[in-house]
Amino acid sequence: GLNPAHIWTTDPKLSSSLHQQSSFVSAKTGDDFTLRCLYEGDVASRFYWYKQTLGQKPKLISTYDKYNVKRIFHDEFKNNSRFTLDMKNGKHHLKITDLRASDSATYYCASSFTYSFEFAEGTVVNVEGSGLKVPATVHQSASESIQPGGSVTLNCTVHTGTCDGEHSVYWFKKSEESQPGLIYTHGDRNDQCERKPNTQTHTCVYKLPMKSLNLSHAGTYYCAVASCGRILFGNGTKLELEDEVDSPGLVYFLSGALTFTTILSALLAFSLYKVNKRNSCQTAGNCTFYIWQLEFTEFYTDNLHYAALSVNLPNRSRRQRNNTNDECVYSSVKQ
Numbered sequence: 001g002l003n004p005a006h007i008w009t010t011d012p013k014l015s016s017s018l019h020q021q022s023s024f025v026s027a028k029t030g031d032d033f034t035l036r037c038l039y040e041g042d043v044a045s046r047f048y049w050y051k052q053t054l055g056q057k058p059k060l061i062s063t064y065d066k067y068n069v070k071r072i073f074h075d076e077f078k079n080n081s082r083f084t085l086d087m088k089n090g091k092h093h094l095k096i097t098d099l100r101a102s103d104s105a106t107y108y109c110a111s112s113f114t115y116s117f118e119f120a121e122g123t124v125v126n127v128e129g130s131g132l133k134v135p136a137t138v139h140q141s142a143s144e145s146i147q148p149g150g151s152v153t154l155n156c157t158v159h160t161g162t163c164d165g166e167h168s169v170y171w172f173k174k175s176e177e178s179q180p181g182l183i184y185t186h187g188d189r190n191d192q193c194e195r196k197p198n199t200q201t202h203t204c205v206y207k208l209p210m211k212s213l214n215l216s217h218a219g220t221y222y223c224a225v226a227s228c229g230r231i232l233f234g235n236g237t238k239l240e241l242e243d244e245v246d247s248p249g250l251v252y253f254l255s256g257a258l259t260f261t262t263i264l265s266a267l268l269a270f271s272l273y274k275v276n277k278r279n280s281c282q283t284a285g286n287c288t289f290y291i292w293q294l295e296f297t298e299f300y301t302d303n304l305h306y307a308a309l310s311v312n313l314p315n316r317s318r319r320q321r322n323n324t325n326d327e328c329v330y331s332s333v334k335q
Helices: 248-284 318-323
Strands: 017-020 024-028 033-035 037-040 046-052 059-065 070-073 083-086 093-096 105-113 116-119 123-128 137-140 143-146 152-159 167-174 181-188 193-195 202-210 219-227 230-233 237-241
Touching (some): 033 123, 037 046, 137 219, 143 152, 152 219, 167 202, 202 219
Parallel strands (some): 024 123
Antiparallel strands (some): 017 037, 046 059, 083 093, 105 116, 152 202, 167 219, 193 202
16 A cells, blocks of 8 residues: 555645744753654654754754654764654654753754655753853944944954853844844854953954945844853844934035025026126127116206216227217106
């Protein structure tokens, strides 16, 4: 007959469901601990446990074939008596004895049927009591305020304590639109560290430069250090982007520029008018002046007065002067 592990079904009653009972646990070195995973349904034929240390790819710990009743441990977990499986009555538990600092990681329970995989939520295990006399610390600035299009460099200062092992530094970003996610890692590097005189601790400064910022960069950036089997997070740096429209300095600058442009346009228009008028007079050879109203303050009589106007025209050639009749223009005068 057919192997049930290779039967594909779309019946929702036959679907399986995984659930890990704890999302975060804290234990001490030397303790025994059991990672609990429950499943429902009869479709899944194989079950797995994965371990993922911060910043690294998941590692396969074990594989269990329900129909062949085989329990296989892989790679570094093979022939390691500290790891055992408990598989019965809908359980897929992983038991770890004699906990060590290196056991700190996220553990995932998974199942498969043909080409379909299902992962549970995962459980973060933090093993305390690694024996460090001086614990590591992480310091970050509280916030940074930058205008769109600008740049910023986030700093993370790490004091490694008395742990002389290699450490890795990671940057996480959390925003209102998304959950925290890994965006950058410095890897296993200690070249940015300095040892303090007369101490066993190191001080390391890690930088995260960012350029051409926009609103999508806004959020809280966390610096995390993985050292000696432990993971330590900073308090986070909140990156805020200012709104250019609300900047008073920019509003004043734009208002002043608009006023200056308006005045300059008016002056240019007036100058152009004067130039055109002067050129028109020079071309026609004479100009007619209209005096709409003259006020006489010293010689006032009841009689009508005429005012003779002397017009100084631009210099012209002798021929033009001879051929042009002199014109006398009178204007009406207020009595």
